[in-house]
Amino acid sequence: MNSQLxxxxxxxxxxxxxxxxxxxxxxxxxxxxxxxxxxFAYGIAIxxxxxxxxxxxxxxxKRNPTDEEFSEFLEMLGKKQKEILDxxxxx
Numbered sequence: 506m507n508s509q510l511x512x513x514x515x516x517x518x519x520x521x522x523x524x525x526x527x528x529x530x531x532x533x534x535x536x537x538x539x540x541x542x543x544x545f546a547y548g549i550a551i552x553x554x555x556x557x558x559x560x561x562x563x564x565x566x567k568r569n570p571t572d573e574e575f576s577e578f579l580e581m582l583g584k585k586q587k588e589i590l591d592x593x594x595x596x
Contacts, residue, residue, distance in 0.1 A: 510565050
């Protein structure tokens with residue numbers, strides 16, 4: 506993966522894990538609709554990270570991510586999964 510892109514994704518992971526309170530506020534605002542709030546919180550975090558990854562590819566590389574870059578992004582998420590879950594209080 507492009508080093509600039511990797512750096513930006515890592516920054517976004519830190520940002521998302523540092524703002525877990527926002528994710529919990531979204532879940533709480535939905536009230537009884539959420540029966541599996543842990544899965545939903547993790548989904549929000551991953552959605553934010555995917556959006557950032559895609560945006561940064563377009564901004565830095567001036568193109569959509571390749572399949573290989575997407576695979577590397579998924580590998581990065583796998584390595585950071587515990588960090589993300591811990592930040593969300595879902596360990």
